[in-house]
Amino acid sequence: MKKLNDIEKTLFVTIGLPGVDGKEALKGKAIYDLKNNRLTDLDVSLIFEDEYLKMLDTVQRKGLFFDKTNYVFEYFFRTHNAERRCKVLPAQVIGFKAERRGECNIMASRVRYYNGETKDERLELSPLMRVSDVNLNEFVLVHNGVICKKITETEFKEVIQKYF
Numbered sequence: 001m002k003k004l005n006d007i008e009k010t011l012f013v014t015i016g017l018p019g020v021d022g023k024e025a026l027k028g029k030a031i032y033d034l035k036n037n038r039l040t041d042l043d044v045s046l047i048f049e050d051e052y053l054k055m056l057d058t059v060q061r062k063g064l065f066f067d068k069t070n071y072v073f074e075y076f077f078r079t080h081n082a083e084r085r086c087k088v089l090p091a092q093v094i095g096f097k098a099e100r101r102g103e104c105n106i107m108a109s110r111v112r113y114y115n116g117e118t119k120d121e122r123l124e125l126s127p128l129m130r131v132s133d134v135n136l137n138e139f140v141l142v143h144n145g146v147i148c149k150k151i152t153e154t155e156f157k158e159v160i161q162k163y164f
Contacts, residue, residue: 011072018146019086077163086144090114090159098131114160
């Protein structure tokens with residue numbers, strides 16, 4: 001049975017964590033383990049339960065060599081977005097003002113989503129990111145009101161072309 005490699009596991013948790021309700025202790029442990037490169041399959045399966053099994057099912061289709069498909073993106077944009085209300089959406093940051101509220105970094109931002117729709121929103125930053133990680137005209141993934149991952153322009157275009 002094929003499993004997620006460390007890069008895929010990190011990407012899966014980074015994108016999926018904002019969609020998890022409750023389980024604050026497990027989420028905190030996952031963030032700590034991600035920062036210290038000690039995240040295990042057991043930790044991921046405890047946090048995500050059925051979603052992790054669906055992700056592993058998606059990974060079973062992975063080819064052996066030279067397969068450039070990002071199976072984490074494949075899972076989130078095909079399976080997760082079809083089944084859940086909180087969708088993972090690619091966007092471009094076109095304006096922002098960073099704030100700090102308690103433990104959270106908040107961005108009063110203007111983002112342009114993949115479909116051209118522009119919104120002024122208050123988006124939280126993932127605990128795995130710093131405010132200095134996100135600049136104007138950069139591409140990000142937004143999940144459940146949280147900027148969870150910065151992506152390249154090439155990845156942004158590939159995601160739009162392939163999944164939307």
